[in-house]
Structure formats: structure tokens, C-alpha cells
Amino acid sequence: MSRMFPSLTAVFLSALLSSPLTQANPSYRVENVAVPEGVVMEVSGMDYSADGVLYLCTRRGDVWTQKDGQWRRFAQGLHEPMGLCIGSKGQVFVSQRPEITQLIDEDGDGVADLYQTITDGFSMIASFHQYTYGLVQDAKGDLWGTLSGTGKTRPDGRPAGAKAFALEPYRMWSFKVSPKGEFVPWSSGLRSANGIGMNLEGGLFAADNQGEWVGTSMLHHLEQGDFHGHPEALRWDDRFKGKGDPAKLPIEQLEKIRKMPAVFLPHGELSNSPGAPVCDTTAGKFGPFAGQLFIGDVVHPVVMRIALEKVNGEYQGACFPFIKGGSQGEGLKAGINRLVFAPDNSLLIGSVGEGNWNRGRPGTGLQRVVYSGEVPFEIHHIELQKNGFKLHFTKALDADQMLSSDQVALSSYHYAYHAAYGSPKMELKTIAVSGVERSADGKSVTLDVAELEAGKIYQFSLKGIADRSGKALRNASAYYTLNELIK
Amino acid sequence: MRPAIFILLFSLLQPVLGETQRAEQLYTSQGCAACHQINQPVDPNKVMVGPPLAAVGSRYADDPKGLETILTSLRQGGGGKWGQNEMPPQSHLTKEHSGQLARWIFTLRQEDGAGDNNKATQDPPKTVTHSPLIGEKRLGTVVQVTDTPLVYRTYLPGVSARAIAVGLPAKMGGISYAFSAAGCRLLYVWRGGFLDMEKAWTGHGGWYAGIIGERFYHAPAGFPLRIGNAFDREENPQLEFKGYRLVEGQPRFLYEVDGRPVSQEMRYDASSKTLTLHFTTSNITEPIRFLVPSDRQTGYASKDAERHPGHLLVHPDKNSRFSIQVPIQIRLQP
Numbered sequence: 001m002s003r004m005f006p007s008l009t010a011v012f013l014s015a016l017l018s019s020p021l022t023q024a025n026p027s028y029r030v031e032n033v034a035v036p037e038g039v040v041m042e043v044s045g046m047d048y049s050a051d052g053v054l055y056l057c058t059r060r061g062d063v064w065t066q067k068d069g070q071w072r073r074f075a076q077g078l079h080e081p082m083g084l085c086i087g088s089k090g091q092v093f094v095s096q097r098p099e100i101t102q103l104i105d106e107d108g109d110g111v112a113d114l115y116q117t118i119t120d121g122f123s124m125i126a127s128f129h130q131y132t133y134g135l136v137q138d139a140k141g142d143l144w145g146t147l148s149g150t151g152k153t154r155p156d157g158r159p160a161g162a163k164a165f166a167l168e169p170y171r172m173w174s175f176k177v178s179p180k181g182e183f184v185p186w187s188s189g190l191r192s193a194n195g196i197g198m199n200l201e202g203g204l205f206a207a208d209n210q211g212e213w214v215g216t217s218m219l220h221h222l223e224q225g226d227f228h229g230h231p232e233a234l235r236w237d238d239r240f241k242g243k244g245d246p247a248k249l250p251i252e253q254l255e256k257i258r259k260m261p262a263v264f265l266p267h268g269e270l271s272n273s274p275g276a277p278v279c280d281t282t283a284g285k286f287g288p289f290a291g292q293l294f295i296g297d298v299v300h301p302v303v304m305r306i307a308l309e310k311v312n313g314e315y316q317g318a319c320f321p322f323i324k325g326g327s328q329g330e331g332l333k334a335g336i337n338r339l340v341f342a343p344d345n346s347l348l349i350g351s352v353g354e355g356n357w358n359r360g361r362p363g364t365g366l367q368r369v370v371y372s373g374e375v376p377f378e379i380h381h382i383e384l385q386k387n388g389f390k391l392h393f394t395k396a397l398d399a400d401q402m403l404s405s406d407q408v409a410l411s412s413y414h415y416a417y418h419a420a421y422g423s424p425k426m427e428l429k430t431i432a433v434s435g436v437e438r439s440a441d442g443k444s445v446t447l448d449v450a451e452l453e454a455g456k457i458y459q460f461s462l463k464g465i466a467d468r469s470g471k472a473l474r475n476a477s478a479y480y481t482l483n484e485l486i487k
Numbered sequence: 488m489r490p491a492i493f494i495l496l497f498s499l500l501q502p503v504l505g506e507t508q509r510a511e512q513l514y515t516s517q518g519c520a521a522c523h524q525i526n527q528p529v530d531p532n533k534v535m536v537g538p539p540l541a542a543v544g545s546r547y548a549d550d551p552k553g554l555e556t557i558l559t560s561l562r563q564g565g566g567g568k569w570g571q572n573e574m575p576p577q578s579h580l581t582k583e584h585s586g587q588l589a590r591w592i593f594t595l596r597q598e599d600g601a602g603d604n605n606k607a608t609q610d611p612p613k614t615v616t617h618s619p620l621i622g623e624k625r626l627g628t629v630v631q632v633t634d635t636p637l638v639y640r641t642y643l644p645g646v647s648a649r650a651i652a653v654g655l656p657a658k659m660g661g662i663s664y665a666f667s668a669a670g671c672r673l674l675y676v677w678r679g680g681f682l683d684m685e686k687a688w689t690g691h692g693g694w695y696a697g698i699i700g701e702r703f704y705h706a707p708a709g710f711p712l713r714i715g716n717a718f719d720r721e722e723n724p725q726l727e728f729k730g731y732r733l734v735e736g737q738p739r740f741l742y743e744v745d746g747r748p749v750s751q752e753m754r755y756d757a758s759s760k761t762l763t764l765h766f767t768t769s770n771i772t773e774p775i776r777f778l779v780p781s782d783r784q785t786g787y788a789s790k791d792a793e794r795h796p797g798h799l800l801v802h803p804d805k806n807s808r809f810s811i812q813v814p815i816q817i818r819l820q821p
């Protein structure tokens with residue numbers, strides 16, 4: 001290819017100019033990352049190769065590479081790719097609307113020559129709302145992604161409604177693609193789970209976006225055969241195939257087969273439109289959250305943090321704000337679609353641009369979050385107890401400080417499971433905390449709660465909690481999804 | 488104003504409790520939100536799909552026919568009032584719903600600082616000439632071919648969802664064509680430009696790309712190759728798209744016909760106005776036929792195949808590599 005494109009052998013020399021935006025957070029600083037000038041870089045997928053090259057795809061169909069501040073375009077003309085991952089053998093995989101594709105640079109000039117279809121084993125109509133979200137690879141070499149619901153579309157491509165449908169197989173399903181290219185539908189009922197991530201144990205997670213049947217955005221653990229809640233998808237489930245409109249099944253029947261999300265992400269408070277989760281694989285080099293998940297929001301400039309535990313064999317846990325944007329925030333500039341940990345253990349943030357994707361805010365492109373080494377004072381994770389919760393902190397609490405239940409505002413609620421778009425908080429009530437006890441090492445606090453109920457979100461708001469240097473908690477709110485009580 | 492419309496408007500103006508909330512629900516449930524914000528400054532540097540509804544309300548606030556205009560736009564579609572996009576008739580709305588929406592929009596006003604500066608959107612978009620690395624020119628969302636071919640996957644009019652647009656530079660014939668990855672075949676050819684990606688790229692995105700120029704050739708229906716003697720003219724063989732390889736920038740399409748790998752390239756010679764399809768296969772000993780539509784038989788030619796009624800039969804020793812010339816008549820504009 002280089003013979004035809006001598007100019008392509010040149011490279012962008014825009015250095016990786018990073019400028020700190022704020023020092024408000026002594027543990028994490030947000031920096032802008034320079035991107036090629038004049039390029040609309042709505043980031044829709046990112047991964048690093050083993051030799052430290054960033055591969056980045058955009059909604060406009062380009063794939064860029066960057067190393068040592070040098071950008072070049074690796075591929076172009078993809079159909080709104082919404083995921084990219086680098087395989088264990090260095091393969092570049094992208095999920096574009098019509099297919100999963102491997103991009104191969106056959107002549108080694110740094111530009112892909114072969115756009116190889118790995119699978120197109122799912123149906124397509126030309127709908128504006130048919131995304132192929134992805135993409136991660138597991139240890140066995142299988143690729144994983146999700147298919148959004150279809151938006152009803154007029155013959156010329158214009159949207160004809162905001163509802164999501166699954167009239168073609170396998171819309172609203174998660175899927176696996178074997179190394180041989182076999183397409184395997186995996187779990188169903190995802191309205192629009194924008195992206196997919198894997199934790200250290202190999203568990204697969206995707207965050208569905210609020211809408212019909214999705215009361216608030218929610219993080220699902222995807223296991224084979226799971227039904228995550230949107231009944232449209234059941235059209236392609238063997239149990240319901242050919243048995244009429246599954247959206248008309250009684251809700252009680254759907255509730256019985258529905259797997260609850262591992263974590264609800266409260267709408268309007270934490271997340272309106274979550275992107276792809278990414279696991280902290282830095283083993284502590286990004287701070288004290290190794291193994292936890294981070295996830296951005298396409299509408300609001302916010303990065304959330306999720307700490308899971310297993311209760312009765314099922315994942316559930318808490319979500320927390322991590323870094324925020326806005327005028328009072330910590331420097332994030334726009335809605336966030338994709339995250340990836342860089343070889344230098346910083347967290348690279350890919351933002352999408354104009355349009356409904358982030359409600360008209362400017363600011364496509366890249367930022368990154370760099371850990372300073374100063375441990376932040378945060379709730380590290382929440383561990384369910386038989387009679388309450390144990391809050392684990394990243395640092396020991398001030399030993400002289402008296403602790404009282406007044407310092408913990410606890411409430412519970414749930415979101416309605418129904419065909420309507422979204423849900424308010426249902427049965428919101430204040431929950432009494434009858435006892436507060438600090439552990440001997442000062443790093444955890446046990447809260448006694450008289451009545452714990454499964455199927456609820458417990459919202460914590462702490463005040464007046466300080467570490468031994470007198471510093472207050474960086475983020476004092478948390479949301480624990482309680483699906484399973486300890487038996 | 489005719490009495491019927493007057494009565495309709497009169498009834499629309501009757502206040503109904505909770506109508507604002509109902510209209511806001513319709514705004515979401517009926518798809519308005521896909522293209523319109525409710526209240527947002529009109530940014531002259533940004534392409535918008537449709538105007539913010541508060542800007543519409545503000546514009547017609549003092550217009551005695553304002554409500555009627557909004558209602559007509561909802562019912563019959565609109566265009567030319569706000570930028571270049573047309574709004575299709577919202578024919579899925581019931582009379583009641585379109586009335587509720589129209590009245591609600593008519594009452595909306597833009598917030599401070601969000602003035603009706605829509606005129607600025609009429610300014611020509613800024614030219615963004617990319618680095619020579621890009622190999623294309625993007626004038627706003629209009630993509631132009633420069634000196635290298637372009638291959639864009641996008642939704643195209645008249646093609647399956649799995650569509651591929653190819654644009655060739657002047658030295659390679661200067662045409663553009665649509666290839667269906669689902670049907671593994673050429674669909675049509677156009678000239679005069681490449682694509683406008685506005686509706687595919689901006690706003691929510693994901694609409695069809697616009698074809699710039701004039702379509703002058705449509706390929707006959709159906710996949711043209713048949714392998715073996717037991718062939719069915721009407722029924723396509725089993726086809727599986729495998730991707731494409733860029734050869735000097737032009738795509739060599741890769742697919743399987745009944746499990747046999749086939750590759751296909753297209754070349755256009757502008758001086759002789761000839762489109763040639765080049766096929767390669769491997770290890771096929773059965774006869775290969777290229778089907779020719781009965782009404783267009785005469786123009787097809789190949790030195791690698793023998794002419795028969797309804798098809799060209801590839802010479803057995805040419806099975807692994809053969810070319811077919813396809814007749815293209817360009818109708819010149821009067």
C-alpha cells in the first residue's frame with residue numbers, strides 16, 4: 001500500500017501535549033491529550049497493543065494509532081464502529097454496525113490493507129439504532145459484544161420513534177464470537193448496552209441504558225442464557241420463539257426469569273447513559289482500586305467506580321462517583337464513551353461529540369486521569385453483612401473522632417420494572433442505622449441496619465468522616481444494590 | 488383561513504390540564520427527540536438535524552399563523568426554514584397528538600442568550616482540508632475523493648444494511664459505486680461526487696448517507712455467478728461475504744459462493760466507458776457461468792468466456808481468473 005500512498009508513510013508529529021487542568025484533587029489529575037488537528041474524534045473504541053500502541057476507533061469510521069505522540073490513520077470507512085480490541089496475538093478487531101472485522105496490515109506499513117469479516121451472523125436492517133457494541137477478548141480467544149435494540153426507521157433511514165425493538169435476530173442480545181468466527185448468542189434482554197468489559201475473574205459486564213423496561217441504567221453480569229429484562233429480545237429465545245409478542249407477557253412471568261443487574265446506576269445522580277466498563281488492571285499503580293470497574297457516562301462528564309462482591313454466588317455491589325466534570329468538577333470536559341488503562345497506568349478517557357450523544361456539548365477527543373501516588377480518602381468497597389453493611393475505607397479514620405449514626409444518611413428504594421421509559425425512585429424511604437462501629441485498625445465501619453430487604457438499592461450519604469490527617473472523604477455518597485441477602 | 492382550520496385551531500387553543508406534561512411525553516415517545524432539542528442555543532458552527540423547539544416557538548410567537556405553520560409542518564413535513572434538512576411528514580402522529588405537540592411548541596420560548604441566530608447556519612460550512620494523510624477532503628460532512636480511492640461502509644439508499652460505497656479518483660475513472668456486502672455484488676454506479684455523511688455522522692447519527700451526483704447505471708437483479716451445471720437462474724447460490732483487500736487503494740471483494748472462495752474487483756475506463764469485473768477463484772473444475780439479463784445480452788463481452796443465450800460460459804482454463812465487460816450507457820443530461 002505504501003507504493004500508492006507515499007504520503008501515508010509520514011506521521012502526525014503532534015506531540016502528546018498534556019496540560020494539567022486542575023489540582024483540586026491531590027490524588028488524581030485530569031489532563032487533555034492532543035489529537036490530530038481538524039479531525040472529529042468521537043471516540044468509540046480503544047485498546048493498547050502489547051508494544052504500547054494505542055488503537056482508537058471513532059464514530060465516523062476511522063481507526064487511529066498513536067505512539068510517542070505520533071498519530072496516523074490505520075483504517076477508514078468503517079460503519080460507525082462501537083468497539084475495538086487488540087487480540088492476544090496482536091490482532092486488531094473492531095465491531096462495526098454490520099459485522100465484526102479484523103483489520104490486517106499485510107505489508108507492515110502501519111496501515112490496514114485487509115478488512116476481514118470475522119462474523120456477520122446477526123440480522124440487520126438499515127436502522128439508525130442498530131449498534132454493534134464491543135469489544136473484549138477472553139483468555140480462550142473468544143470475542144464478546146452486545147447488539148442494541150433496533151429503532152423503527154422510515155424507508156429513507158429517518159427515525160420513526162424512540163422505542164427499541166428486536167424484530168431481527170439477535171438484537172438486544174450479548175454475543176460471543178469464537179476464534180473460528182462462529183457467532184453465538186449469549187444472553188438476552190439488553191436494550192442498549194453500550195460496550196462491554198471483563199473483570200479480573202473473567203466475568204463479563206455491560207451497562208444497559210435507561211429506557212423502556214430499564215428503569216435506570218444498570219450494570220449486568222452476562223452469563224449464558226441470562227435474561228436481563230427487555231422482553232423484546234425473547235423473540236429469539238428458544239423458550240418464547242414463535243409464541244407471539246413477548247412484550248405482552250405478564251410482568252410477573254418476566255420477573256421470574258429476569259436476572260437482576262449487579263449494580264443499578266441511579267439516573268440523574270450518577271449516570272444517564274453509561275459507556276463501556278473497564279477493569280483496573282494496574283495492580284495498585286492507579287491507586288487503591290485494583291480489580292474494580294470504572295465506567296464513564298456519555299451524557300455527563302463523570303467517571304464512576306464500581307466495587308463488586310459475590311453474595312450467594314452472584315455479583316452485586318456498590319457504585320460511587322470517582323471523577324466529575326463541570327464547573328465545580330475536576331476537569332472532565334465532555335460525555336465519556338470509552339475508557340482504557342494505558343501502559344503508564346493512567347486512565348485514558350475517550351469522549352464523543354456533538355448530537356444527542358452528549359446533548360450538544362463540545363469536546364470530542366481524549367483526556368486522561370493520572371494518579372499522583374497520594375492515596376485518596378474514599379469508601380473502597382461496601383460489604384454486605386447479615387445485619388447491615390461494612391464500609392471499607394482506603395485509609396484509617398481519625399481515631400479520636402466519635403462516630404454516630406447521625407453521620408450516615410441511609411435510604412432505600414427500587415426502580416419499577418415496566419414497559420414505560422425509565423422510572424422514578426419507588427418506595428423511597430429513610431432507613432434507620434442503629435449502630436456504628438469502627439474496626440480496630442480504623443479502616444472499616446460496620447453499620448447495623450434493622451431491616452434489610454432484597455431487591456433494593458441502599459443509598460449512603462456520609463458526613464463528618466475524616467482520615468487521620470483530618471481530610472474529609474473525597475466522595476461521600478455510595479449506592480449499594482442488594483439483590484441477595486446473606487443466607 | 489378556511490372555517491375548518493379555524494375551528495381546528497380554536498379547539499387546539501382550549502387549555503387542557505396537564506397538556507404540557509403530555510406533550511413532553513409525546514416529544515420523547517413519538518421520536519421528536521431524535522432530531523430536536525427542546526431548548527438549546529443554535530450554534531452556527533454546528534450542523535443540526537432539526538432546530539431546537541424553543542427556537543421554533545420563539546420564531547412564530549408573534550405570527551398569527553404561527554400555530555398553523557407548526558401544525559402544517561408536523562402533518563405535511565417541512566423544510567427550507569431551518570438549515571438544509573427536511574423534516575418528513577410526521578404521519579405516525581394522531582390528529583390529537585400533532586395538535587398537542589404543535590400547541591406546546593408554539594408556547595415554548597428560548598432562554599436568554601439563545602437568540603434566533605439561525606441565519607448563520609446558512610453560511611457555507613468551513614472547509615476542513617485534512618492532512619494529506621487522510622486521502623480525502625471533508626467539506627463539512629461532504630466527503631470528496633481526491634487522488635486515492637475511498638471505501639466507506641454506511642447505509643446507502645437502495646442497498647441492504649450491509650452496504651459499501653466506493654469512490655474513485657479521476658485517474659481511475661472518477662465514478663462511485665455501491666456494493667452490497669449481503670448480496671456480494673455491484674448494485675449501482677453514480678458520478679458527480681461521492682457522499683454527504685451529514686445524516687450518518689451528525690445528531691444521533693446512523694441515517695443513510697446521501698449520494699452526491701447522478702446514478703447512471705443499475706446492475707441487473709440477482710447475484711450473477713453460477714458454479715456447476717445444476718444451476719438455478721432465479722435462486723442465488725449460498726453467499727458469504729468475507730471482507731475486502733485494498734489493492735492500490737481499490738477494494739478486492741472477498742466472498743464465498745457455495746463455500747468456494749471468490750474475489751472480485753471492478754475497474755472503470757472512462758474513455759471507453761467500460762466497466763470490467765475481474766474474478767478470481769481457486770480449484771473450481773465445474774463450469775462457471777456469468778448470467779446475463781435477456782434484455783441486455785448484447786453489451787456483455789469477455790475474451791475469457793463463450794456467449795450463450797442468457798449467460799457467458801467461462802472457458803474451463805480461465806476458471807481461476809476471468810473478466811467480464813459490462814455494458815454501461817451513460818445518459819448525458821440534455
